[in-house]
Amino acid sequence: MTSTRTPAAAPAPDRGSSGAPSTPTAAAPADERIQTKGLLGTFLARPEIGALVGAIVVALFFAVAAPSITQAQSISTVLYGASTIGIMVVGVSLLMIGGEFDLSTGVAVITSALAASMFSWFFAVNVWVGVGIALLTSLAIGLINGWLLMRTKLPSFIVTLSTFLMLTGLNLALTRLIGGSVSSPSISTMDGFASAKAIFASSVTIAGVNVRITVFYWIALVAVATFILLKTRIGNWIFAVGGDENAARAVGVPVAKTKIGLFMGVGLCGWLLGMHNLFAFDSVQSGEGVGNEFLYIIGAVIGGCLLTGGFGSAIGGALGALIFGIASRGIVYAEWNPDWFKFFLGLMLLLATIVNMYVRKRVERK
Amino acid sequence: MTTVSTQNTPTGATTDTAAPLVELADVGKRYGNIIALREVTMTVDAGKVTCVLGDNGAGKSTLIKIIAGLHQHTDGTLRVGGEETTFTSPRQALDAGIATVYQDLAVVPLMPVWRNFFLGSELTTGFGPFKRLDVARMKETTKAELADMGIDLRDVDQPIGTLSGGERQCVAIARAVHFGAKVLILDEPTAALGVKQSGVVLRYILQAKERGLGVVFITHNPHHAYPVGDRFLLLKRGRSIGYYEKKDILLGDLTAQMAGGAELEELTHELEQLGGHTSQMQQVQAGMAESQARPRA
Structure with missing residues (x-):
């Protein structure tokens, strides 16, 4: 975690009346007004803090309740579960930091997988062509979402709710129209399937433990997203358009391009997950994906991304996805009724949001 | 659209030999049939502070938005460095050296x-x-x-x-x-500030001026404008009601013009009738005088 210290609630003892900048002479390196923040202060102001504490608590809880979860292979399974959510959470987190959110992500993943399989099957071409078409489809969905948002100035809730509904309908209707069924036809015997499966849905054995490839994609995406957020101009713009769109525009930040780019980033993540879903098996159910968009948003929110934008981190989102992975598998390992899972998720969301709100108040306090 | 240059110089204002950084000649702005601003003439010179004064709804915001490139004027001419210009985006204005500091959207708080x-x-x-x-x-x-x-x-x-x-x-x-930035537009920088903080900001305005920037200082407070300003443009209901060099106007006149002398007098009477706390009012006035003297120190 090579991150700059994001909003750290520095204790500012002489704020207010006497806090006016006055004497340039006092700019000495050891400023008596800077209290040493201390590890705790710096720590508490990080956006990931809620998710980190949550992940530790949840991990400890299930380590006690279901000891078998601490075995290496179980951990790998947990990570796989986390990665299938986490890949999307990366894109959704960045989007949320940029001040928008996307309800169409869940079905857009399926749209991407359907586009790949149906195109390859219908035109009887190498599945890699379909994979390329799927990528274009996913990016186009992001582009349309972003463009509509900037063009109409409607809230992203409305715009992406519309695309969510339209994509849900398109997935079902086109699949039945083209393939004559509710699921896409099997493409396992087609050219390129084996190599595509190796890229998108294989697993690697490390020290006797079977690790799914999505785990590596997930980690790589989190690393890239963290770099973009903290170390590039675009990252600066993402925080700015989410924090105060008008201020960003006034200093020359390309607001529309940044936001559209963020939606396309979500599209890219959706494509990757869609390809995994497709090649992990050989066909896709056209009605799937509905409801998953909330899991991605929950992951980002638990991870400390503000719904109102301008604050958050990719690592936090990853921790949010990890909590999801631990909880969903932990309940299975503990041999409880999985019905409890949703209750648990809701509780986590509530607690995480309260912690995040507290953190933001500290940061924004004048 | 006239290209006359000398004729546009306001009463008492003398133009330097070099072209002013920004020059407005009879600039106006209409939104459909609503006239937000009409026939405003002013110049911004390097090392000078031009104050734009006016009450709420006087057209101050419209004026700066035209110079900052957020809106385009519909009448008159805007000249930047002597050349006639219409900015279509804030970026263009920035590139021309015109930077705007907005009262509320200057920065991203988090x-x-x-x-x-x-x-x-x-x-x-x-x-x-x-x-x-x-x-x-x-x-x-x-x-x-x-x-x-x-x-x-x-x-x-x-x-x-x-x-x-x-x-x-x-x-x-x-x-x-x-x-x-060659031109600095400050949109009511002292509006939400206390006395001391306002003084701090006024000091930076003088500092920017000493660095040779042309400053446009928008405010509705003549007590803030007078100590730092070199020229004063008074707006009322979208029109210019006066444009003065500092030597031609006193603070009292400025205040009276701004509030509309008669209205202010009426208000004073009203206040007197209400309670007649004249001693308290005098105290407040003394405090104000003190506060406006401080930034110059």
Whole structure:
């Protein structure tokens, strides 16, 4: 975690009346007004803090309740579960930091997988062509979402709710129209399937433990997203358009391009997950994906991304996805009724949001 | 659209031999059939502070939005460096050296001071996909630039939202100066500030002026405008009701003109009738006089 210290609630003892900048002479390196923040202060102001504490608590809880979860292979399974959510959470987190959110992500993943399989099957071409078409489809969905948002100035809730509904309908209707069924036809015997499966849905054995490839994609995406957020101009713009769109525009930040780019980033993540879903098996159910968009948003929110934008981190989102992975598998390992899972998720969301709100108040306090 | 130059100089205002940084001649703005601004003439010279005074709804915002490139004027001419111009975006105005510091949207509160300082004009190192922010250099520059303006900041890493209103204004001013602004437009920088903080901001206005910038200072407070201003443009209901050099007008006249002398007198009577706390009112007036004297010290 090579991150700059994001909003750290520095204790500012002489704020207010006497806090006016006055004497340039006092700019000495050891400023008596800077209290040493201390590890705790710096720590508490990080956006990931809620998710980190949550992940530790949840991990400890299930380590006690279901000891078998601490075995290496179980951990790998947990990570796989986390990665299938986490890949999307990366894109959704960045989007949320940029001040928008996307309800169409869940079905857009399926749209991407359907586009790949149906195109390859219908035109009887190498599945890699379909994979390329799927990528274009996913990016186009992001582009349309972003463009509509900037063009109409409607809230992203409305715009992406519309695309969510339209994509849900398109997935079902086109699949039945083209393939004559509710699921896409099997493409396992087609050219390129084996190599595509190796890229998108294989697993690697490390020290006797079977690790799914999505785990590596997930980690790589989190690393890239963290770099973009903290170390590039675009990252600066993402925080700015989410924090105060008008201020960003006034200093020359390309607001529309940044936001559209963020939606396309979500599209890219959706494509990757869609390809995994497709090649992990050989066909896709056209009605799937509905409801998953909330899991991605929950992951980002638990991870400390503000719904109102301008604050958050990719690592936090990853921790949010990890909590999801631990909880969903932990309940299975503990041999409880999985019905409890949703209750648990809701509780986590509530607690995480309260912690995040507290953190933001500290940061924004004048 | 006239191209007359001498005729447009306002009463008493003398133009320098060089073309003024920004010059407005009979500029007007209509939104459909609503006339927000009409026939406004003013000049901004290097090293001079031009104050735009007016009550709410006088057209101050419309005026600065035209100069800042957020809106386009529909009548008259806007000349920048002697050339007739119409800005279509804030970026264009920025590139022409006109920086605007807005009262409420100057900065992104949750972002650290240094990120705000360089927002939109970030420094980078490296090439291609490895192009990254030059964090160390940006932090150093921010600290140095602010110190140069006499702003002593505790920590450039703190979110700018944790600074006081005056400090935030000053950071925004320092930012504009650093990025080569020739003209600085300040939109009611003292409106939401207390007496002391206002003094701080007024001092930076003088500092920017001494650096040779042309400053447009928008305010509805003549007590803030008079000590720092060189020229005063008074707006009322979208029209110019006066344009004065400092030597031609006194603070009292300025205040009276702004409020509309008769209205102010009426108000005084009303207040007297209400309670007649004349001693208290005198105290308040004395306090105001003191506060406006301080920034010049």
